[in-house]
Amino acid sequence: MRYSAFSVFLNALKGNKGWxxxxxxxxxxxxxxxxxxxxxxxxxxxxxYLAKEFGITNVAVLEKGYVGSxxxxxxxxxxxxxxxxxxxxPFYELSMKLWEGLExxxxxxxxxxxxxxxxxxxxxxxxxxxxxxxxxxRLHGVDSELLDRNGVRQMLPFLDFDNARFPIQGALMxxxxxxxxxxxxxxxxxxxxxxxxxxIIQNCxxxxxxxxxxxVVGVETSLGFIGCGKLALAAAGNxxxxxxxxxMKLPIESHVLQAFVxxxxxxxxxxxxxxxxxxxxxxxxxxxxxxxxxxxxGYNSYAQRGNLATVEHVAEAGVAMIPALSRVRVLRSWGGVxxxxxxxxxxxxxxxxxxxxxxxxWCYGGFKATPASGFCYAHLIATNEPHETGRAFRLDRFxxxxxxxxxxxxxxxxxx
Amino acid sequence: xxxxxxxxxxxxxxxxxFTIRGDAGIARPLPDAGEDEWHAYVYLRDNPRGRHKxxxxxxxxxxxxxxxxxxxxxxxIYTVTDASAQGETA
Numbered sequence: 129m130r131y132s133a134f135s136v137f138l139n140a141l142k143g144n145k146g147w148x149x150x151x152x153x154x155x156x157x158x159x160x161x162x163x164x165x166x167x168x169x170x171x172x173x174x175x176x177y178l179a180k181e182f183g184i185t186n187v188a189v190l191e192k193g194y195v196g197s198x199x200x201x202x203x204x205x206x207x208x209x210x211x212x213x214x215x216x217x218p219f220y221e222l223s224m225k226l227w228e229g230l231e232x233x234x235x236x237x238x239x240x241x242x243x244x245x246x247x248x249x250x251x252x253x254x255x256x257x258x259x260x261x262x263x264x265x266r267l268h269g270v271d272s273e274l275l276d277r278n279g280v281r282q283m284l285p286f287l288d289f290d291n292a293r294f295p296i297q298g299a300l301m302x303x304x305x306x307x308x309x310x311x312x313x314x315x316x317x318x319x320x321x322x323x324x325x326x327x328i329i330q331n332c333x334x335x336x337x338x339x340x341x342x343x344v345v346g347v348e349t350s351l352g353f354i355g356c357g358k359l360a361l362a363a364a365g366n367x368x369x370x371x372x373x374x375x376m377k378l379p380i381e382s383h384v385l386q387a388f389v390x391x392x393x394x395x396x397x398x399x400x401x402x403x404x405x406x407x408x409x410x411x412x413x414x415x416x417x418x419x420x421x422x423x424x425x426g427y428n429s430y431a432q433r434g435n436l437a438t439v440e441h442v443a444e445a446g447v448a449m450i451p452a453l454s455r456v457r458v459l460r461s462w463g464g465v466x467x468x469x470x471x472x473x474x475x476x477x478x479x480x481x482x483x484x485x486x487x488x489x490w491c492y493g494g495f496k497a498t499p500a501s502g503f504c505y506a507h508l509i510a511t512n513e514p515h516e517t518g519r520a521f522r523l524d525r526f527x528x529x530x531x532x533x534x535x536x537x538x539x540x541x542x543x544x
Numbered sequence: 545x546x547x548x549x550x551x552x553x554x555x556x557x558x559x560x561x562f563t564i565r566g567d568a569g570i571a572r573p574l575p576d577a578g579e580d581e582w583h584a585y586v587y588l589r590d591n592p593r594g595r596h597k598x599x600x601x602x603x604x605x606x607x608x609x610x611x612x613x614x615x616x617x618x619x620x621i622y623t624v625t626d627a628s629a630q631g632e633t634a
Contacts, residue, residue: 368591379587381566382616427545427564430593430617435545437560470587526587527579539586542564 151322156329159355160188165334167191169200171362172317173502179324182510187326192333196314199364202464203495204387204419206400208245208305212261215520215532217268222517223500236316238308244399245305250294258300273301294405337373344484360485360509365465367488379470379526381541384429385492388461392416408445426542434463466492472544473532476504477523546621553606561604568597568611
């Protein structure tokens with residue numbers, strides 16, 4: 129069923145009894161052309177673009193939990209393409225362009241809101257770094273504006289401009305950046321893939337990968353063996369667990385990142401604002417809750433929960449940036465498992481096994497990449513060639529010295 | 545991560561006193577070990593889901609380097625020993 133204002137009206141007249149589940153719950157077939165391990169944002173968007181762009185519809189997405197239970201439902205919903213490096217920028221800009229047309233494309237209201245993303249700067253050196261970043265963005269055809277102190281003050285008068293440690297000098301702004309309702313992204317891609325024939329199989333955990341003559345022939349799952357022509361991994365924080373099944377050691381550590389939402393408030397913060405120097409960023413959801421977070425906790429973890437010390441640190445940084453936050457009550461906090469790569473950039477590549485593909489290492493930046501990641505991964509799976517915007521995300525780049533170290537901190541995942 | 549780490553020198557202390565360095569299971573190769581070994585040392589990680597040995601520094605305490613064995617799934621800590629007890633380390 130195609131969603132439209134008319135379908136809402138028609139169903140309202142029928143007492144809303146005509147709505148159907150947005151996707152099926154199929155029994156797995158014996159064999160698929162492509163199996164995608166991981167029904168998160170990236171796995172679902174990969175399935176969607178495989179079906180839509182490349183006509184490959186005999187596809188299964190295997191999800192060990194339920195759709196939306198992992199990082200796609202745990203992030204802080206920010207989209208942006210304000211990247212500096214050559215290997216990153218065109219890719220994230222492709223993602224931004226896909227976000228801009230996504231709702232019409234998959235006929236689902238994902239509440240894409242291009243409300244602007246501001247990165248605050250606090251020193252001459254940081255201003256120069258952001259000027260460079262803004263110029264790099266413009267050279268790639270991406271919008272960017274450098275705001276001075278007064279420019280920021282007009283938009284965000286409630287910030288602590290005269291903070292003793294980090295006085296605010298200005299901000300780098302990308303107006304096209306913003307937020308998207310993250311669960312709707314998962315549901316929209318799931319529905320779009322399902323309607324094109326993809327089987328989305330929830331509560332189906334992959335327990336082993338069966339190989340014959342150096343090729344993958346299928347996966348052992350909690351629902352039994354399922355054969356496949358090609359196997360595509362998109363397991364995010366559990367990438368190592370899955371790669372271990374084929375003796376592949378990854379340049380990845382799994383870390384926990386926490387996020388928070390406050391009680392609902394009246395409209396207060398119009399944009400996404402980041403305070404990198406203090407490890408804090410915030411936006412306000414359409415329901416009124418402040419959605420915010422900070423840095424990763426810093427130690428390896430597969431538990432979807434973090435430490436109170438980080439909660440305290442995030443709260444301190446938030447109040448340092450916006451003193452008015454001191455009386456806001458936090459409603460919920462939660463954690464997600466991040467696949468932190470050794471240079472802070474992702475991997476979309478083939479592997480040492482001919483028909484096994486890898487999509488991993490998204491660190492804490494995977495949500496904004498969901499459309500382009502799926503698009504480029506689908507391109508790679510369908511054609512065996514990397515998409516032109518994703519060709520830098522090679523697995524062997526560490527051995528070749530071609531790291532994409534956006535933050536310049538080296539092979540230390542807990543610093544990215 | 546557990547709230548307390550039992551330092552062998554100072555006793556149980558809040559984990560905020562400690563700083564993590566990372567995987568204690570990897571050993572620094574010899575200078576002429578070759579590119580593959582150095583690549584593995586710098587970039588590849590076991591990243592286990594379960595028991596994991598790490599180097600932690602008791603930064604705000606005795607300032608000794610420790611080897612902490614803990615569970616990355618449950619966050620329970622099993623053993624804490626002084627790193628020098630392990631012999632030469634990375």
